[in-house]
Amino acid sequence: MAPTQDEIFQKSEADRWFLRNKDYLSKITPDKDPIMKAISEAGIKPKSALEIGASNGYRLAMIRALFKAKCVAVEPSSLAIADGKKRYDGIDFRKGVAHKLPMKKGEKFDLVILNFVFHWIDRRKLFHSFAEIDAAVTDGGWLAIGDFYSKEPTKVPYRHIKKGRVWTYKQDYAEVFIKSGIYRRVLLKIGSVAKRDFLKPQSDYDSFAVSILKKSLDGYYSLWEG
Numbered sequence: 001m002a003p004t005q006d007e008i009f010q011k012s013e014a015d016r017w018f019l020r021n022k023d024y025l026s027k028i029t030p031d032k033d034p035i036m037k038a039i040s041e042a043g044i045k046p047k048s049a050l051e052i053g054a055s056n057g058y059r060l061a062m063i064r065a066l067f068k069a070k071c072v073a074v075e076p077s078s079l080a081i082a083d084g085k086k087r088y089d090g091i092d093f094r095k096g097v098a099h100k101l102p103m104k105k106g107e108k109f110d111l112v113i114l115n116f117v118f119h120w121i122d123r124r125k126l127f128h129s130f131a132e133i134d135a136a137v138t139d140g141g142w143l144a145i146g147d148f149y150s151k152e153p154t155k156v157p158y159r160h161i162k163k164g165r166v167w168t169y170k171q172d173y174a175e176v177f178i179k180s181g182i183y184r185r186v187l188l189k190i191g192s193v194a195k196r197d198f199l200k201p202q203s204d205y206d207s208f209a210v211s212i213l214k215k216s217l218d219g220y221y222s223l224w225e226g
Contacts (some may be wrong), residue, residue: 005122005166006097013161014077018055020160022083025058034191034198034210035115035146036062042187042212044142046111050074052098052133053117056084057091063111064090072109074101099128101136108138115146116208118173130176139217143183145174149190149209156205174211184220187212 003011030036036059046069051060054073064071072092075081081093096102098114098121112133121129137143150170158166177183189210191198201207 004124005120006099006125008161008166009120010076010097014075015079016160018077018080018083021055025055028058030062030066032197033059033062034189034196034208035059035113035144037198038146038187038189038210038212039063039111039144041189042142044111044212046109046142048072048109049111049113050109050136051113051115052101053114054080054084054093056080057088057093058084059113059115060091061088064088069110074098099125099132101132103136107136109136109141110138111142111144112137113144113146115144115210116148118145118147119168119170121169123169134177134180134182134215137215139215141215143177143213143215144210145177145213146210147173147208148193149207150204172209172211174209174213177213181220182217183213183215185211186214 045067046063048070049060049063050072052074054060054075057073060071060073063069072094073084074094074096076095076097078095081095084091084093094102098117148170149172153171155167155169158168174185178185189198191208192201193206193208194202
């Protein structure tokens with residue numbers, strides 16, 4: 001049986017991605033990171049933060065420095081985790097993936113971040129992942145989603161793996177959470193993948209979006225007065 005996309009990423013591609021991007025990650029500052037810019041614009045000041053697909057924890061290190069927040073990094077790459085433990089103090093690194101988060105019983109966070117993670121998740125594990133992510137966001141908390149953006153669901157061959165049929169899936173992943181009635185989008189920023197910023201995309205293929213969602217278990221429902 002051919003390995004699933006999640007298995008490919010866990011066994012090899014997560015490490016390869018980190019090695020390809022390691023030097024660039026060390027140069028990112030809060031004013032250059034779309035997720036950090038969106039968090040700032042939304043006025044979020046978390047006391048606790050979870051990032052799923054956190055690489056070596058560079059973004060959580062910025063959050064911890066700015067807000068003194070408790071920070072947990074979930075990441076499938078052993079190389080990224082080893083690097084992060086050497087670079088950054090005070091971040092709790094845990095090896096894992098979105099559809100099976102290594103959380104403690106009842107553990108929840110003010111802010112949960114996924115940046116360019118959803119497009120890689122195997123479609124057979126997608127709704128498992130939605131449920132795990134939602135369970136980690138506290139009522140009244142925030143969910144930040146950055147990913148390739150497409151008005152209609154689209155799949156694209158993954159260019160870093162030449163053998164086999166491996167895809168990346170583009171869509172507005174925030175919509176799934178919004179349609180639940182439990183989340184409301186408070187910020188949507190669209191930008192250019194090539195320019196790594198909120199600048200006009202050159203094409204649909206070049207488009208990404210960052211959504212900031214606010215969770216409320218009961219606050220977004222209208223009361224029926226029948």
